Amino acid sequence: MGPGEREALIGSGGAGDQRDVVREIVQAACPHDCPDTCAMQVTVEHHGKRRIAVKIAGDPHHPPTGGALCTKVSRYLERTYHPDRVLTPLRRIGRKGAGRFEPVSWDRALDEIAQRLGAIAARNPEGILPYSYAGTMGLVQGESMSQRFFNKLGASRLERTICAEAGSKALRYTLGASVGMDMEQFENSRQIIFWGTNAVASNLHLWSRAQEAKRRGARLIAIDPYRSLTAERCHEHIAPLPGTDGALAFGIMHVLIREGWIDRDYIERYTLGFDALAERALQYDPARVAAICGIGAGIIERLAHDYWQVRPTAIRLNYGMQRTHGGGNAVRAITCLPALAGHWRDPAGGLLLSSSGTFDTDDAALEHPELLAGRTPRAINMSAIGEALLRAQPPIEALVVYNSNPVAVAPQSSEVARGFARDDLFTVVLEHFVTDTADYADFVLPATTQLEHLDVHLSYGHLYQVANNPAVPPLGEAQPNTEIFRRLARHMGYTEACFSESDESIAAGAFASCGASPYDWERLRRDGWQRLDVPQPYAPFATGNFPTPSGRCEFVSARLAALGQDPLPDFVPPYESVLSAPELARRFPLAIISPPARNFLNSSFVNVVSLRDTEGEPHLDINPADAGPRGIVDGDRVEVYNDRGSFTVRARVGERARPGVVVALSIWWKKLAADRKNANEVTSQRLTDIGAGATFYDCLVDVRVAGSDPARVSSS
Ligand code: SF4
Numbered sequence: 001m002g003p004g005e006r007e008a009l010i011g012s013g014g015a016g017d018q019r020d021v022v023r024e025i026v027q028a029a030c031p032h033d034c035p036d037t038c039a040m041q042v043t044v045e046h047h048g049k050r051r052i053a054v055k056i057a058g059d060p061h062h063p064p065t066g067g068a069l070c071t072k073v074s075r076y077l078e079r080t081y082h083p084d085r086v087l088t089p090l091r092r093i094g095r096k097g098a099g100r101f102e103p104v105s106w107d108r109a110l111d112e113i114a115q116r117l118g119a120i121a122a123r124n125p126e127g128i129l130p131y132s133y134a135g136t137m138g139l140v141q142g143e144s145m146s147q148r149f150f151n152k153l154g155a156s157r158l159e160r161t162i163c164a165e166a167g168s169k170a171l172r173y174t175l176g177a178s179v180g181m182d183m184e185q186f187e188n189s190r191q192i193i194f195w196g197t198n199a200v201a202s203n204l205h206l207w208s209r210a211q212e213a214k215r216r217g218a219r220l221i222a223i224d225p226y227r228s229l230t231a232e233r234c235h236e237h238i239a240p241l242p243g244t245d246g247a248l249a250f251g252i253m254h255v256l257i258r259e260g261w262i263d264r265d266y267i268e269r270y271t272l273g274f275d276a277l278a279e280r281a282l283q284y285d286p287a288r289v290a291a292i293c294g295i296g297a298g299i300i301e302r303l304a305h306d307y308w309q310v311r312p313t314a315i316r317l318n319y320g321m322q323r324t325h326g327g328g329n330a331v332r333a334i335t336c337l338p339a340l341a342g343h344w345r346d347p348a349g350g351l352l353l354s355s356s357g358t359f360d361t362d363d364a365a366l367e368h369p370e371l372l373a374g375r376t377p378r379a380i381n382m383s384a385i386g387e388a389l390l391r392a393q394p395p396i397e398a399l400v401v402y403n404s405n406p407v408a409v410a411p412q413s414s415e416v417a418r419g420f421a422r423d424d425l426f427t428v429v430l431e432h433f434v435t436d437t438a439d440y441a442d443f444v445l446p447a448t449t450q451l452e453h454l455d456v457h458l459s460y461g462h463l464y465q466v467a468n469n470p471a472v473p474p475l476g477e478a479q480p481n482t483e484i485f486r487r488l489a490r491h492m493g494y495t496e497a498c499f500s501e502s503d504e505s506i507a508a509g510a511f512a513s514c515g516a517s518p519y520d521w522e523r524l525r526r527d528g529w530q531r532l533d534v535p536q537p538y539a540p541f542a543t544g545n546f547p548t549p550s551g552r553c554e555f556v557s558a559r560l561a562a563l564g565q566d567p568l569p570d571f572v573p574p575y576e577s578v579l580s581a582p583e584l585a586r587r588f589p590l591a592i593i594s595p596p597a598r599n600f601l602n603s604s605f606v607n608v609v610s611l612r613d614t615e616g617e618p619h620l621d622i623n624p625a626d627a628g629p630r631g632i633v634d635g636d637r638v639e640v641y642n643d644r645g646s647f648t649v650r651a652r653v654g655e656r657a658r659p660g661v662v663v664a665l666s667i668w669w670k671k672l673a674a675d676r677k678n679a680n681e682v683t684s685q686r687l688t689d690i691g692a693g694a695t696f697y698d699c700l701v702d703v704r705v706a707g708s709d710p711a712r713v714s715s716s
Helices: 076-080 106-123 145-153 165-174 183-188 204-215 229-233 245-259 264-270 274-281 286-293 297-309 327-341 363-367 382-391 413-420 481-492 503-508 521-527 558-562 582-587 609-615 624-630
Strands: 006-010 020-029 039-047 050-058 090-092 101-103 128-132 157-159 191-195 219-223 236-238 313-317 350-352 379-381 398-402 426-431 443-446 455-457 464-468 529-531 590-593 619-622 637-642 645-653 661-663 700-705
Touching (some): 020 455, 020 464, 106 426, 106 443, 145 481, 165 327, 183 204, 183 313, 191 297, 245 297, 286 297, 455 503, 464 521, 503 521, 619 637, 624 700
Parallel strands (some): 426 443, 619 645
Antiparallel strands (some): 590 700, 619 661, 637 700
16 A cells, blocks of 8 residues: 555454444654654554554655664654643643643633733733744744744744754855765765764664665774764774864864875865865874874874775764864864865765755745844844843743753753743743643643644755655644644734645745755655755765855855854864863863763653653763772762752763763653753753854763762762
């Protein structure tokens, strides 16, 4: 049976049930914050008028998906039909944070919300702040009707920086856009460097291509402070200290330039600023870089040698490594490497951080910025939401949260929770579940899951537009985000035609093109996915054509210079490290990182019991060299702490974490952890050098056996 076809089954409603059951397959898209953007097929049974989703699978015909979904989304039915789904509007009846609510009607909820927002907007519309991120990556249920609503209000704008902003901006300043290799070419690479990415957990389908490359003889290298599932499956694992990737890139550059292992023709024709870059790179000899990164100088020499010799080499960079002070500069430095060595010449060489800039979204059609009517509201950085809620002037008076769970995922969680607990803050949360954030809401509004609404997606890891058709009607009284904002707009008295636009019409206008061809929503919706009309094989920078102002790969950026920033990349040390903050490091000698647990996606899926059971309980990976002096043995409950806060976890003593680094796989819901805390208790709200992004992995802590006397803790 194929998509759209129907199959009549007799008596499949259960033993002895002779009703007719019709089964069909609906083309859908995975909505989650993952580069793979899988095309999905949802099997739906029609029991009379009822439609029930009974199976979810990867589309076998979609080349990136290849018929496979990850473990998390394979359980999506468990998420959609979860007994804890919020299926009616809820109004708070307990104190903020207690998570006690009573059901109310939609009209009553929307009347009161409209009245509260309207009163604030009449005084100071910037007192209202939307807070949203990638709970769905869909263009319709993400920032379309919602953004129109906040534009019309004149609400404060949210700088959506929490995940990828340092890297995205760095790509823009260097390559011109978030454009890179085609993931389908990785199987043809001779060498693949996984830099700051656990592809097995977070980029499964590119990992499959790498496995094919490995079968054909390619060498796989992982660069990651943590011996992740990916690192242990690569031929070589290099484990620099967190926040030192930029120095490592300069060390490689140093050797390439010193040895003349550079593609002079490519540099001459297609790059800008080589002489200045070379002068800087020559300051980073391998001995200096080795000391910064905490690895051997010989490793840097060999890495540079292999990077030049083995062709084509692909770098799969991911966003983990840019969540430190120097994250933007580090991405700039790494992004210079393929141009220096000429790897872009081959479709199977170069670098992929994000492909999202290859897509031609029509943001004006989605968001209607004309509703701002000439106003430029202030911007609030989501990566410092705790600080904004506690100290922004004029204060934030109302918060509307959708597609996000900031109380669990935003840094320096205790400040975030204190901000959400303000009695004078009016908070509305659109959600599937009563999350850590929803616990603080004045109103929780029931949102639909991906199976219940329509959407259209781009990808930041491949080159296909993907459609999501609703498989089943909304459960209970749940509504799509678009419909919630449509209704809210009506209750506010907004009469602009764009507030009546249907989801189908929004999806039909979401893209300006499909690469070189026109965008055809009806066809996309029918087929489920459509590859962008770009050359095949795709080698975006084989002959230059960088979408920068100069048309070249910009080692030197006049745009950064105009902003008063260093026009060249450099190594920018972490805020918190032995080298940059020795006094702090004496008190808190361990660097902590909190990358995604395999069975969670940010904080999504933590409440799906089968996935949480697989994950077990919150853990801390710690090296025996760090555990021993602290009297920590495998299985101990330990407290991780610094001046910002603390949380307790179960110690896993072993070699996965390198000495000097501890790893707390994340992001647990706080209320589902034994101590109702997670790793964001210790992270900071400081921002990256470029893009003002979050710096989750720039954080020093110490660890002790839970309940032990701090005076006993060794800081050696
Ligand atoms: S989370 Fe990623 S790998 Fe999993 S189904 Fe979604 S897009 Fe595919």
